[in-house]
Amino acid sequence: MTAPMRQSPTAVDEVTITKEAKRILRRLCEKEAFLAIANDLERAIVMKETTDGPPARIAVVDRPIAEAFVLKDWICCTKPGRVATYHVTQAGRSALKRMISEEQAKKNGFAEAQAPFSAQHKVWGEKTITGVDEQKAQKVRCNLAESPLALLARRKDKNGQPFLSPDLVAAGERLREDFELAQMGPRVTQNWDRFLTGGERGGYNPNAGGGSYNARDRVAEALRDLGPGLGDVVLRCCCYLEGMETAEKRMGWSARSGKIVLRIALQRLRMHYDAQGESSKMIG
Known part of the structure; x- marks a missing residue:
């Protein structure tokens, strides 16, 4: 062997x-x-x-x-x-799909029929997201096997270059990895929706139980550095895996403007990691 x-x-x-x-x-x-x-x-x-x-x-x-x-x-x-x-x-x-289905069933999630050919290579999941006006939480169904960053990375700009450069994609993936690590543990009490515009950004509790303390701190620090607007779009698209069109509608932006804001947010996020010397650091 x-x-x-x-x-x-x-x-x-x-x-x-x-x-x-x-x-x-x-x-x-x-x-x-x-x-x-x-x-x-x-x-x-x-x-x-x-x-x-x-x-x-x-x-x-x-x-x-x-x-x-x-x-x-x-x-x-x-x-x-x-x-x-x-x-x-x-x-x-198949095991992942079963786990996601069981998790949705426990949360009394909705069931939706899938087209047999378009769905066979997709891993459907569900995210509960609080709207900007914080009036009502809504469930968003997304393909977990394809992130919005991966879709935008394949698109070309007017000069024929990738719309998102590899370093910008890496910055978004770094935030997503920390976000996912922050969810680990027997209990997660951190409410990331507080970081959305209109939320209580000062309500973050670094001593909240469950998950990875270091990962939660890194995500919170990055979102604070980006601020309202830029922090919203990276949280929705990089962490919640919310599609670009859906994110634009939720934030009240005009069509096709979200990807421009997302690219600016990723540039700021990359600068945040560069300033800390963490662009290529292993997660700990």
């Missing part, structure tokens, strides 16, 4: 495996995504191929969790070696 995964029982409990699976498998379901791990590392990295430059890191997971995924046949080794790569299997995709 040249693959570095150890095919042995893991002590990780099923609750933790399921919780991490919702985060990692949905990233592996994205186009051109794969998991990589080296023999001497205790953490695996989820990477994503980019059109220009090397693959971008979009998530990190502990090695025992990744080994549990292998034992459950949710991922399989496609390139063994000193640094082995793994891709999600059909069993992994």
Whole structure:
């Protein structure tokens, strides 16, 4: 065996495996995504191929969790070696869909029929988002296997260049990774909707239980740095995975203006990470 995964029982409990699976498998379901791990590392990295430059890191997971995924046949080794790569299997995709469906059922979510051909490669999820006027929370259905950033990154501007450069996409993915890590834990009390325009931005509690304290602090600091408007659009599109058209309607913006604001917000977000020297730092 040249693959570095150890095919042995893991002590990780099923609750933790399921919780991490919702985060990692949905990233592996994205186009051109794969998991990589080296023999001497205790953490695996989820990477994503980019059109220009090397693959971008979009998530990190502990090695025992990744080994549990292998034992459950949710991922399989496609390139063994000193640094082995793994891709999600059909069993992994099915498991993720089942987890999401069960989670929605517990929340009394709605069920919606899907077109058999357009839906077979999608991982549908549901986000509850408070409107700008904070009058009523609404549920938004989105394809978790395709983020708005990935769609915009494939578009070209008038000069034929990608609308979002790789460094801007990396900044958005960094925020999303922190956001997802912040949701981990037995209980999450942080209300990110407070950071939306009209919310109580001063209501953030750094001592809230559950999740990753460091990740929550990083997300909160980034949103505060961006401020109202820019913080709204990155929270909705990068973290909630809300589509551009939906975000424009919720924020009362004119059609096709949201992507321009999003690009400006990502430029500011990249500057925020650059100032802290965290552009390429591993999540901790």
